[in-house]
Amino acid sequence: MGYSVVVKTTEQAPRTDQLIADPENSDQMVIQRVLSGNRDAFKILISRYSDPLYRHALCMTGSPDVAEDILQLSFIKAYQHLAEVRGRFDAWVFRIVANGCKDWLKNIRRSHLSYDEDDQPSAYATPDEELDRTELRSDLDRALATLPASLREAFVMKHVEGRSYEEMADLLGTTVGALKMRVHRAREALQALLEEKYA
Amino acid sequence: MxxxxxxxxxxxxxxxxxxxxxxxxxxxxxxxxxxxxxxxxxxxxxxxxxxxxxxxxxxxxxxxxxxxxxxxxxxxxxxxxxxxxxxxxxxxxxxxxxxxxxxxxxTAPVVISPWWRREFVVRPTHALALAAALVVAASAVTVTLMVTMR
Known part of the structure; x- marks a missing residue:
């Protein structure tokens, strides 16, 4: 199984924050257009939020195929229930994806997760360094897979997605203190698993 | 980080x-x-x-x-x-x-809500028709009961 990493250039589309800042393209306006029958307008919301949601699903499940499926099902669900959105669309759709990931993890226990980035240009100076990185990638995946879903989710949101604790608390409906505890425990568990090799 | x-x-x-x-x-x-x-x-x-x-x-x-x-x-x-x-x-x-x-x-997404939460619109003509129907039904029940009691 391999990750296929796609690197989009900035010329492909306007930046997300630019689009959101435009009142005509605010989430609420786009939702109104979709609800009034403009199905294609939903593509704006997909483009706007698919990357962070895909990253979350990918890091939670370790499988690009599963991440794509969860993303697809989540957006279909979001479309079907679009009239029920209260508040921020991005937070609402994130919760759909996060729940999809947790449901998948409940049902499937995976012992080995790995990926390669065939499409991504190498950022490392030497082949040896790249080999080391590939090994670290696999080891980190394996270590993440051993964590309970709640710890993995907190670690991914904090470290991979770069969210603040306040934002995480808002999205997950829990407290900053509880999330700090989860992230700390995830770090300690990961370090215990990996430090012998990588410290 | x-x-x-x-x-x-x-x-x-x-x-x-x-x-x-x-x-x-x-x-x-x-x-x-x-x-x-x-x-x-x-x-x-x-x-x-x-x-x-x-x-x-x-x-x-x-x-x-x-x-x-x-x-x-x-x-x-x-x-x-x-x-x-x-x-x-x-x-x-x-x-x-x-x-x-x-x-x-x-199809466009629609609000799927239970019938008791849906908006209920009563027009005057519908209200009059409903009232008339209730009067007729009540009269019919009364007549039926009176006949039965005899």
């Missing part, structure tokens, strides 16, 4: 803890500090210094943490951080967007 500069719920009391905290002191913490029961692999985990956590949370500069016992932890997490940064750049495969659009229902 040092990305959360807004966090204000700090790790109070780490002053002077420039060494790793033992598992024993972790266990002595109040139960309320532990959110869920400890898992199997966590029993093998050692406790990181609060300084390292604070650095990873963006609350302390690296120079403060890169001293004494925690220097090794800093090296470890810098190593991990390079890999994490790579993951942060992963984007959705381009075909997925089209795939999702093709899978969406063709």
């Amino acid at each position: 040092v990305d959360d500069l807004r966090s204000d719920d700090g790790l109070g009391g780490f002053e002077g803890h420039h060494h790793r905290v033992s598992r024993r002191s972790e266990q002595e913490r109040p139960l309320a500090d532990r959110e869920v029961p400890l898992g199997q692999q966590e029993s093998d985990a050692r406790v990181l210094s609060p300084l390292v956590h604070a650095w990873l949370d963006g609350e302390l500069p690296e120079a403060v943490v890169r001293k004494g016992d925690t220097a090794r932890d800093v090296e470890f997490w810098k190593n991990i951080n390079v890999e994490v940064e790579t993951r942060r750049r992963i984007l959705t495969p381009v075909f997925v967007e089209t795939k999702i659009m093709n899978a969406l229902p063709q």
Whole structure:
């Protein structure tokens, strides 16, 4: 199984924050257009939020195929229930994806997760360094897979997605203190698993 | 890794803890500090210094943490951080967007709510017709009862 990493250039589309800042393209306006029958307008919301949601699903499940499926099902669900959105669309759709990931993890226990980035240009100076990185990638995946879903989710949101604790608390409906505890425990568990090799 | 500069719920009391905290002191913490029961692999985990956590949370500069016992932890997490940064750049495969659009229902989304929550509109003509129907029904029931009683 391999990750296929796609690197989009900035010329492909306007930046997300630019689009959101435009009142005509605010989430609420786009939702109104979709609800009034403009199905294609939903593509704006997909483009706007698919990357962070895909990253979350990918890091939670370790499988690009599963991440794509969860993303697809989540957006279909979001479309079907679009009239029920209260508040921020991005937070609402994130919760759909996060729940999809947790449901998948409940049902499937995976012992080995790995990926390669065939499409991504190498950022490392030497082949040896790249080999080391590939090994670290696999080891980190394996270590993440051993964590309970709640710890993995907190670690991914904090470290991979770069969210603040306040934002995480808002999205997950829990407290900053509880999330700090989860992230700390995830770090300690990961370090215990990996430090012998990588410290 | 040092990305959360807004966090204000700090790790109070780490002053002077420039060494790793033992598992024993972790266990002595109040139960309320532990959110869920400890898992199997966590029993093998050692406790990181609060300084390292604070650095990873963006609350302390690296120079403060890169001293004494925690220097090794800093090296470890810098190593991990390079890999994490790579993951942060992963984007959705381009075909997925089209795939999702093709899978969406063709009809516009509608509000699906139970009948008792739906808006109930009563027009005057409908109200009059309903009242008339009720009068007729009541009369019919009364007549039927009177006939039956005889």
